[in-house]
Amino acid sequence: MADAGAHGSTASGAGAAGLTRGAAAGGVAGGTATAPAVLQVEGLSAAYGPVRALQDVTLQAEHGRITAVLGANGAGKTTLLRTISGLVRPTAGRVVLGGEDVTRAPVEAMVTKGMAHVPEGRGVIAELTVDENLRVGSLFRGKVPSEEFERVYTFFPRIAERRNQTAHTLSGGERQMLVIGRALLARPKVLLLDEPSLGLAPRIVAQIFAMVRHLVDTEGLSVLLVEQNARSALSVADTGVVLNLGRVVVTDDAARLAGDEDLRHAYLGF
Amino acid sequence: MREFINLTLGGVITGAVYAAFALALVLIWRSTRIVNFAQGAMAAITTFIALSLIESGQSYWVGLAVALLAGLVLGAVVERLVIRPVEGGPELNAVIVTLGLFIAIQALISVLFGVNQRAFVAPFSTIGFRVGDSSLALSPNTLFTLGAVLLVMVGLTALFRYTRVGLAMRASAFGQEVARLLGVRVGRMLTLGWALAAVVGSLAGMLIAAEVTFVTPTYMDALIVFGFVAAVLGGLDSPVGAVVGGLLLGLLLSYVRGYVGDELVGLAALAVLVVVLLVRPGGLFSTTQTRRA
Numbered sequence: 001m002a003d004a005g006a007h008g009s010t011a012s013g014a015g016a017a018g019l020t021r022g023a024a025a026g027g028v029a030g031g032t033a034t035a036p037a038v039l040q041v042e043g044l045s046a047a048y049g050p051v052r053a054l055q056d057v058t059l060q061a062e063h064g065r066i067t068a069v070l071g072a073n074g075a076g077k078t079t080l081l082r083t084i085s086g087l088v089r090p091t092a093g094r095v096v097l098g099g100e101d102v103t104r105a106p107v108e109a110m111v112t113k114g115m116a117h118v119p120e121g122r123g124v125i126a127e128l129t130v131d132e133n134l135r136v137g138s139l140f141r142g143k144v145p146s147e148e149f150e151r152v153y154t155f156f157p158r159i160a161e162r163r164n165q166t167a168h169t170l171s172g173g174e175r176q177m178l179v180i181g182r183a184l185l186a187r188p189k190v191l192l193l194d195e196p197s198l199g200l201a202p203r204i205v206a207q208i209f210a211m212v213r214h215l216v217d218t219e220g221l222s223v224l225l226v227e228q229n230a231r232s233a234l235s236v237a238d239t240g241v242v243l244n245l246g247r248v249v250v251t252d253d254a255a256r257l258a259g260d261e262d263l264r265h266a267y268l269g270f
Numbered sequence: 271m272r273e274f275i276n277l278t279l280g281g282v283i284t285g286a287v288y289a290a291f292a293l294a295l296v297l298i299w300r301s302t303r304i305v306n307f308a309q310g311a312m313a314a315i316t317t318f319i320a321l322s323l324i325e326s327g328q329s330y331w332v333g334l335a336v337a338l339l340a341g342l343v344l345g346a347v348v349e350r351l352v353i354r355p356v357e358g359g360p361e362l363n364a365v366i367v368t369l370g371l372f373i374a375i376q377a378l379i380s381v382l383f384g385v386n387q388r389a390f391v392a393p394f395s396t397i398g399f400r401v402g403d404s405s406l407a408l409s410p411n412t413l414f415t416l417g418a419v420l421l422v423m424v425g426l427t428a429l430f431r432y433t434r435v436g437l438a439m440r441a442s443a444f445g446q447e448v449a450r451l452l453g454v455r456v457g458r459m460l461t462l463g464w465a466l467a468a469v470v471g472s473l474a475g476m477l478i479a480a481e482v483t484f485v486t487p488t489y490m491d492a493l494i495v496f497g498f499v500a501a502v503l504g505g506l507d508s509p510v511g512a513v514v515g516g517l518l519l520g521l522l523l524s525y526v527r528g529y530v531g532d533e534l535v536g537l538a539a540l541a542v543l544v545v546v547l548l549v550r551p552g553g554l555f556s557t558t559q560t561r562r563a
Contacts, residue, residue, distance in 0.1 A: 085451060111453035125445040128437075136441040139434055140453035186452070 035062035038222045039084070039115070039190045044093035046076075046083045053079040055246045056093070061190050061224040066216055068237035068254060070230040070268055076246040077226040078120050081192045084224075085110050085117040098189050112140055114189030120198065122175040126168035130159050130178060133167050137182035144185065152181040155211075173204035180212065190222045197229040205229065209236045230268035234258040242267050276407040277528040278521065283412045285520020286419040287477050291497030292504065292512035293426070294471035299506045301443040301463035302349075302357060305498065307368040310490035311375035312348070312468055313475030316340040317485065318383045320476060321390060330393040337472045345468025349461045357460075379487040392480035415477045422470055423513055430509070439463055495536070496523070499543045505553025514554065 037060040046054040054076045061067045069077050082088040084095050086107040095103045097113055105113065124133055134152060138144040153160035156177040162170065170178060176196050183191050193212070197205040213236045215221045227233035234240055240257040242249040244267055250257070257263060264270055291309070298306045306312075319340050320333035352371060356363045394410035430436040441449040442459035450456050478493060479485050500519045504511025519542060526538040546553065 087447065087451075107450045108453050108455050111451065117451045119448065119451065123445070123448045123451070125441055125448055127444040128440060132437060132440075136437055136449065136454065137452050139438055182452070 035065055037061065038063050038098060039224060040094075040096040041080075041084060042094045042096065044080070044083055044095065045091045046079055046088050047091050048079075053088075053246050054083060054090075057243070057246070057248050059241045059248060059251060061222050062239070063222050064216060064220045065238040066212065066223045066225055066236055066254075067239045067241065068230075068233040069224065069226045069241045069243055070233060070257075071228070071243035071249075072267065072269065073228065074245075075243040077228070077243055078194055079246075080243065081117060081119075081194050081224070081226055085115060085192060087117075111186050111188070114187075115192065116183035116186045116188035116190070117192040118179045118183055118194060118196070120194040122172070122198075123179050124167040124170065124175045127166060129164055129166050130170070131163045133178055134182050134185060138185040141186070148185060152184060155184075155215075156181050172200050173208065176200065176204075176208050177211070180208075180215075184215070184219075184221075188221075190224060193223060193225045195226055195228060197227060197232060202232075205232050209233070212236065230264075231258070231270045272404055273528060277524045279412075280407040280528075281521035281524030282517060283407075283415060283520070284481070284524060285500075285517035286416050287474055287481065287516075288493070288496050288500040288520050289513045289516025290419045290422060290470055290474040290477065291493055292501035292516045293423070293509055294467040294474065295497055295501045296504075296506060296509055296512040297426075297463055297467035297470065299501070300509075301439065301460050302353065302364075303361065304353065304364040304368065305506075306464075306467070307365065307494065308348070308371035308375060309467070309471045309497070310475075310494035311372045311379070312341065312344055313471040314485075314487060314490045315375055315379050315382075316344065316468075316472040317390075317475040317479050317490075318379055318487075321388060321479070321485065322383065324391070325388075330391075334393075334473075334476055337476050338469050341468040341470075341472030342465045345465035345471075346461050348468070349464035353464065354457075354460075376487050383487070385487060387484045387486050390479040390483055390485050392483070396480075396483075411480060415481065418473060418477060422473060423509075426466075426470070426509060435459075435462070492536075496539055499539045499546075502543060502553055503546050505555040508553065508555035511553055511555030 039061040041057060041059050044054055044057045045052070057076075057080060059067070059069070069080060071077050079088060083090050086102075086105060090103065093103070094101055097115055100113065102110065102113055102115070110117070125136065128136065134149055138148070153163065158174050159170070159178050159181065162174070167175065167178065180193075196208050196212075200208065209232055212223060212225070216223055225233055225237060234254045234257055237254040239251065240254045241251045242257070242263065249267060250263065294309055295306060298304055298309075316337040320337035323336055324330055324333040348371065352367060353364065356367050392411040394414050396409045396411045398405040398407055398409045400406070430440055438449070438454045439459045439462060441452070441454055442456040443463070446456050474493070474497075475490060478490070482489060496519060497516075500516040501512050502515070503519055504513070504515025519539065522542065523535050523538055527535050
C-alpha cells in the first residue's frame with residue numbers, strides 16, 4: 001500500500017503537485033472518495049510465470065461512477081480485470097465486492113455476486129444468436145421477465161433488429177452493444193469493461209461511451225473501464241487511474257488527469 | 271432396380287447408425303475439442319453389459335435401458351477422471367489418452383466377458399418385408415433402428431435449441447471463458463456433454479449389435495472409422511452435418527459394396543476422408559471458416 005502511495009507522489013511531483021491522489025494513496029479506507037466504493041482492489045499482484053504483470057495495485061470503483069484505468073500496451077490493464085474477476089489468480093492482495101472478499105471465489109460465481117466482466121475482444125459468442133447471447137447472460141438468475149430483454153432491445157435498437165441472427169453477422173459496434181446489454185441483464189453491482197473502443201471507428205467509440213455514461217447516470221451502474229484510448233475514456237470517466245508496468249502511477253479526478261499535460265505526455269500518449 | 275432399392279435402403283439404415291455414432295463424436299468435439307477414439311470401446315462395453323443381462327433372462331428393453339444408463343455414467347466418469355486432467359493441455363495429449371482408454375476398455379471387456387463371439391438377438395424381426403415375390407432390405411428391426419436414431423436426433427436438437435441446459439452447453443462449447451464469466455458452470459457442462467455423447471454412442475452400439483447379430487470385444491472397431499469419416503464429412507462441429515454425413519457415407523458405402531465389391535468398402539471410406547480433407551476440410555456443414563490442422 002505504501003508503495004502505491006509513493007508512486008502516486010512521484011507522479012504528482014512531475015505534474016499536478018498538491019492535488020489529492022485519493023484512492024491510490026488512501027486506498028481501502030476510501031480516501032477522498034465522494035461515493036461509496038462498490039469494488040475495492042487492495043495491493044493486488046499477479047504474475048505470468050516469472051513475469052510480474054501487476055504489482056501492488058490498489059484502486060476502487062465507486063457507486064454510480066465510471067473509473068477509467070489507463071495506460072499503454074502491456075501496462076497490465078487487461079491482467080488487472082482478469083485478476084479481479086478470477087480468471088488470473090493473484091499472488092497477493094484482495095478483491096472486495098460490496099464488502100465481501102471475493103479474491104478466491106470461482107470465476108463462475110462472480111456474476112452471481114454482482115460482477116459483470118466484458119472481456120477484451122467483446123466476448124460475444126459468435127455461434128449463438130443475438131437473443132441466445134442475451135439469454136446466456138441471464139441464465140444464472142433463473143427465469144427473467146421478458147420485459148428486461150425488451151428494455152435492452154429498446155436501449156439498443158440496432159441489435160433488436162438482429163435478435164434472431166447469429167452474432168457473427170454483427171459489426172464491431174453492434175457486438176459491443178450486445179455485450180453491454182448482456183451485462184446489464186446480470187444486474188451487476190459493478191461492470192468491468194475491457195477496451196470497448198478496440199477496433200471501432202471514432203464515431204462508434206463516442207456512441208458507445210455516451211451509452212455507458214447514460215447507463216451510469218440513469219441506472220446507477222458502476223463501471224471499471226480499462227482503456228488504451230485515454231482521451232475518449234477520460235472524457236466520460238469520473239476518476240482516472242494510470243497504470244504503468246503493472247503499477248498504479250496516479251489516481252485522480254478524470255478532468256484533472258486530462259488537463260495534466262506532463263502526465264498525458266508521459267503515460268497516456270495524447 | 272430391385273437391387274438399387276435394396277442397396278439404398280441398406281445404405282440409409284447403416285448410414286443412420288453411422289450418423290448416431292458420428293453424433294456422439296461431434297458432441298464431444300464441440301464441447302472439448304477432442305476426438306474420442308475410445309467411443310467405440312465405451313459403446314462395446316455397455317453393449318456387453320446389456321447382453322449379459324439379456325442372456326440372464328432380462329428383456330431387451332431392460333438391457334437397452336441399462337446400457338444407456340451405463341453409458342451416461344461411464345461418459346461422466348471418463349470425463350472427470352481421465353479427460354479433465356489433460357484438458358487445456360496440448361491437443362495431442364487428449365488424443366493419446368483416448369487411444370489408451372480405447373485399448374484399456376477393450377482389454378477390460380475381454381477380461382470381464384471373454385473374447386468369444388456371442389450372439390446378439392435383435393428386439394424385432396430381421397426378416398425383410400416382402401413386396402410381391404421379392405423381399406426388401408427393410409425389416410421391423412431396421413425400422414426400429416431408424417426410429418431410435420431419429421428420436422435421438424430430434425431429442426438432442428430440442429435439448430440444444432429449446433432448453434436452458436442446452437443453451438448453457440452450447441455457450442460452454444463455443445466460448446468457454448465468456449461462458450464462465452456469465453456464470454455458466456462450464457466444467458459441469460463438459461461432463462454432461464461427455465455423458466450425453468456416451469449415451470448416444472451406447473445406443474449406436476446396441477443398434478449395431480442387433481444388425482451384425484454377433485458381437486466380440488472388437489466389434490465396434492470398424493464403426494469408429496466410419497463414424498469418424500461421417501463426422502468429418504459433415505463437419506466435426508455440426509450435429510446436422512453428422513447426420514447428413516452419416517447418411518451420405520452409408521449410401522455411398524452401400525453402393526460400393528453392391529456394385530463394386532465388399533472388399534473395397536474400407537478403402538472407399540478412407541478415400542472419402544482424404545477427399546473431404548483436401549477439398550473441404552471444414553466438412554459440408556462447418557460454421558467456422560478455417561480449421562487448424
